[in-house]
Amino acid sequence: xxxxxxxxxxxxxxxxxxxxxxxxxxxxxxxxxxxxxxxxxxxxxxxxxxxxxxxxxxxxxxxxxxxxxxxxxxxxxxxxxxxxxxxxxxxxxxxxxxxxxxxxxxxxxxxxxxxxxxxxxxxxxxxxxxxxxxxxxxxxxxxxxxxxxxxxxxxxxxxxxxxxxxxxxxxxxxxxxxxxxxxxxxxxxxxxxxxxxxxxxxxxxxxxxxxxxxxxxxxxxxxxxxxxxxxxxxxxxxxxxxxxxxxxxxxxxxxxxxxxxxxxxxxxxxxxxxxxxxxxxxxxxxxxxxxxxxxxxxxxxxxxxxxxxxxxxxxxxxxxxxxxxxxxxxxxxxxxxxxxxxxxxxxxxxxxxxxxxxxxxxxxx
Numbered sequence: 001x002x003x004x005x006x007x008x009x010x011x012x013x014x015x016x017x018x019x020x021x022x023x024x025x026x027x028x029x030x031x032x033x034x035x036x037x038x039x040x041x042x043x044x045x046x047x048x049x050x051x052x053x054x055x056x057x058x059x060x061x062x063x064x065x066x067x068x069x070x071x072x073x074x075x076x077x078x079x080x081x082x083x084x085x086x087x088x089x090x091x092x093x094x095x096x097x098x099x100x101x102x103x104x105x106x107x108x109x110x111x112x113x114x115x116x117x118x119x120x121x122x123x124x125x126x127x128x129x130x131x132x133x134x135x136x137x138x139x140x141x142x143x144x145x146x147x148x149x150x151x152x153x154x155x156x157x158x159x160x161x162x163x164x165x166x167x168x169x170x171x172x173x174x175x176x177x178x179x180x181x182x183x184x185x186x187x188x189x190x191x192x193x194x195x196x197x198x199x200x201x202x203x204x205x206x207x208x209x210x211x212x213x214x215x216x217x218x219x220x221x222x223x224x225x226x227x228x229x230x231x232x233x234x235x236x237x238x239x240x241x242x243x244x245x246x247x248x249x250x251x252x253x254x255x256x257x258x259x260x261x262x263x264x265x266x267x268x269x270x271x272x273x274x275x276x277x278x279x280x281x282x283x284x285x286x287x288x289x290x291x292x293x294x295x296x297x298x299x300x301x302x303x304x305x306x307x308x309x310x311x312x313x314x315x316x317x318x319x320x321x322x323x324x325x326x327x328x329x330x331x332x333x334x335x336x337x338x339x340x341x342x343x344x345x346x347x348x349x350x351x352x353x354x355x356x357x358x359x360x361x362x363x364x365x
Contacts, residue, residue: 039079042115087117100129152188154290181239273329
């Protein structure tokens, strides 16, 4: 791969390689854009087939965080780290402490958090060497705990915005919602839906998760392959990505697609297809931003009330996406990108004045 060509094409700022022989650390930090603020993005640990695959993943994920943070209205840019290794057997405390020292050397340009293959305990080890980490164990100024309820609440608020766009009313009472995957985030979502009076149809490969939803919410269970074709108002993909594809789209009866899964569209063409069908799609990185909104509040000294109020703004962010979609006559997935890009460009222009020493806004305990 031609790294500089790839970085130039998508305007990445920085790509760093971090190695520590003693601990076995092999990490790649990608910083995509810091126009709005320091880059925030999690640390993923994975057994990549090649170093090129790891680099490609870091770059792709970093750009995604730029758009996610911008669309969420956060004063943060986008970055991501990948650590090459098996999270089940290659971890050691020295590895994450060494990585923390690399983060500290960036002097606040990049802030990390938990991601696939890493845990709160890993973040605590990083925190021993740097303040530029979020999602650490609960203490003064830290959110800690399970982020799933917050993410699920954000999905719920975003689903109401999508319902307003599709039905002219954001009430979910009496609506039928088909939920694909009832893990911890989706369970939190179902709790809010049930309390508002929605009817739930659920599926999951985990039978215990399905039984829990049936018992707690009176949900109707269906086989995994049957979830796409059920009669429902809203389809909520909350499991794997790419479930909106050539095979599933013809089966859909829902007027709204709003869920927590990442990369729900298999390709952009599938976003075009559902747009032409008149289905209201809530772009995944906008509606599932509750988790990053929550941990980002740690940067100001965590306040739960303030964080949850910011999570509620997902409703307004999606309303803006739908307005751009109507204004520019484009599908909502493209409108979400445009929302993020317009915010970045607006701030880029307003920050054109020369500053000898930039103002440091990050306050930590």
